Amino acid sequence: xxxxxxxxxxxxxxxxxxxxxxxxxxxxxxxxxxxxxxxxxxxxxxxxxxxxxxxxxxxxxxxxxxxxxxxxxxxxxxxxxxxxxxxxxxxxxxxxxxxxxxxxxxxxxxxxxxxxxxxxxxxxxxxxxxxxxxxxxxxxxxxxxxxxxxxxxxxxxxxxxxxxxxxxxxxxxxxxxxxxxxxxxxxxxxxxxxxxxxxxxxxxxxxxxxxxxxxxxxxxxxxxxxxxxxxxxxxxxxxxxxxxxxxxxxxxxxxxxxxxxxxxxxxxxxxxxxxxxxxxxxxxxxxxxxxxxxxxxxxxxxxxxxxxxxxxxxxxxxx
Numbered sequence: 001x002x003x004x005x006x007x008x009x010x011x012x013x014x015x016x017x018x019x020x021x022x023x024x025x026x027x028x029x030x031x032x033x034x035x036x037x038x039x040x041x042x043x044x045x046x047x048x049x050x051x052x053x054x055x056x057x058x059x060x061x062x063x064x065x066x067x068x069x070x071x072x073x074x075x076x077x078x079x080x081x082x083x084x085x086x087x088x089x090x091x092x093x094x095x096x097x098x099x100x101x102x103x104x105x106x107x108x109x110x111x112x113x114x115x116x117x118x119x120x121x122x123x124x125x126x127x128x129x130x131x132x133x134x135x136x137x138x139x140x141x142x143x144x145x146x147x148x149x150x151x152x153x154x155x156x157x158x159x160x161x162x163x164x165x166x167x168x169x170x171x172x173x174x175x176x177x178x179x180x181x182x183x184x185x186x187x188x189x190x191x192x193x194x195x196x197x198x199x200x201x202x203x204x205x206x207x208x209x210x211x212x213x214x215x216x217x218x219x220x221x222x223x224x225x226x227x228x229x230x231x232x233x234x235x236x237x238x239x240x241x242x243x244x245x246x247x248x249x250x251x252x253x254x255x256x257x258x259x260x261x262x263x264x265x266x267x268x269x270x271x272x273x274x275x276x277x278x279x280x281x282x283x284x285x286x287x288x289x290x291x292x293x294x295x296x297x298x299x300x301x302x303x304x305x306x307x308x309x310x311x312x313x314x315x316x317x318x319x
Contacts, residue, residue, distance in 0.1 A: 002026045002061055003235075004104075006052050006095065007068030008045070009036030012110065015170040015178045015228040016066055018042035022173050023232065028058055031069065037181060042172065052091040056098035064106035064238070065099060066231060067092065070140070073186060074114070077136035088139035089146070096150055106238045107147070108231055111160040113220070113247060113288045115141040118281070122253075123289035126162075126245050133281060148243040157238035161293075163248040164220040164286055165189075166227055167309040169316035178224075179316035188219075188259055193314055196269040203271065205256055207278035216256035218285040220249040223303035223312070233297045246297070249288035254306045266310045 003020055007013040008029030013036070020027045027045040030052065041047045048058050052069050059065075070088050071077065077084040092109075099107065114137030115130045132138040143160075150156040167189045169179040180190055194200045208215040230248055237244060264271050293299045303309065 001063040002028075004028050004030060004055070004058060004062050004065045005045075005068065006030050006055065006065065007036065007070065009033060009038060009040050009047070010068060011178070011180050011182070012166060012224060012227060013066075013068035014040040014042065015224050016068070016231045017045050018170065018172045018176070018178060019228045019232055021045055028062070030055060030058055035183065040178060040181075042176070043174070052095045055095045056101060059098055059102035059104050062102065062104045064108070064235060065095070065104060066108045066235065067095065068110045070110070072136060073184065074134050074136050075186070077134050077139070081135035084135045084139045088136075089142045092143045093146060096146065096156070100154060105155065105240060106157045106235070108234045108238065109143060109147060109158065109160045110231070111144055111162045111245070112137060112140045113162045113164045113249070113286070115144065115162060118283045119286070122285045123249065123251055123287045124247060125289050126247055126292055144243075144245065151241055151243040155240045156243070157240045158243040159234040159238055160243065160245045161230055161234055161248055162245065162288065163222055163227065164288060165222070166224050167221055168223040168225065168303065168312040170225045170228065177316045180313065188256065189263065189310060189313055192260060192263045192271060193267065193317060195271045196263065196267040196314075197317065197319070201272065202274045203260070204276045205260070205273050206276050206282060208275055210284040212255055212284055214255050214257045217282055218253040218255045218287065220253050220287045221306055221309055222248055222250060223301065223309050226301040226303055230293065230299050233299050237297055246293035247288040247290055248293065249290050250301065250304050251287065251290060253285060253287035259306055259310070262307050262310050266307065266314050
């Protein structure tokens with residue numbers, strides 16, 4: 001197939017683009033490089049530098065779209081909500097209109113489990129209430145709502161994938177390594193590993209008195225390679241007139257203390273940690289159930305342990 005990957009120079013998008021190329025698809029990456037990296041675009045993919053507002057120029061002849069281009073920092077979304085609404089929702093609506101104009105009827109959307117907000121139960125099911133607590137999650141939920149409407153009104157074939165934390169690194173068949181590279185790093189594992197590399201003095205642990213086995217928050221993690229595989233399965237699962245939603249997760253979650261301990265073991269470094277007060281709005285447990293996608297699409301993570309995720313991320317870091 002001829003496929004457009006928006007945000008394909010970013011962490012997750014580049015891994016998906018690489019897997020699509022390896023699977024024999026003709027891939028075009030569209031990315032404005034505001035957070036992505038041109039050298040992350042896989043060999044064999046065509047690269048077009050531009051925003052999703054430019055999608056109409058590259059959609060002709062395409063069979064489908066995998067949509068990753070988005071603003072994704074929760075804190076920034078609270079400080080600059082207009083940016084998130086205009087980019088995440090407004091940009092996606094422009095993309096959907098351009099797809100209609102070009103006759104492209106298939107899309108896989110990289111959504112987020114932040115659409116659920118603070119859940120009533122864990123693990124979270126796709127049928128659970130969606131009550132996002134920040135503009136980032138709200139803008140992503142609005143896109144999901146739009147996809148449902150476009151499927152009903154225009155016969156769009158759409159799949160949304162909702163997940164929490166992604167980690168690890170992906171090694172392609174040609175030996176090329178795709179890793180996490182963010183100018184502003186907010187994710188736990190990269191920040192812990194930065195301490196082991198001597199780029200930070202310590203890592204903060206926000207709260208140790210939660211109702212969890214070791215008192216620290218429990219969060220869902222998924223290996224970036226497994227996440228990319230799910231996107232390829234979702235592409236095949238797209239059906240005209242339907243918008244399907246699937247959660248992705250490991251089903252159990254890992255605590256901050258567990259992640260920290262594994263990072264110490266993998267790196268061989270002490271990695272000092274500073275215990276801080278809880279952050280407002282941090283739920284004790286955030287874990288998504290992936291039973292639906294396992295049952296319907298046959299997805300099964302090949303790297304389910306946090307040790308696999310940390311070890312791959314650590315091995316990919318430049319020394």
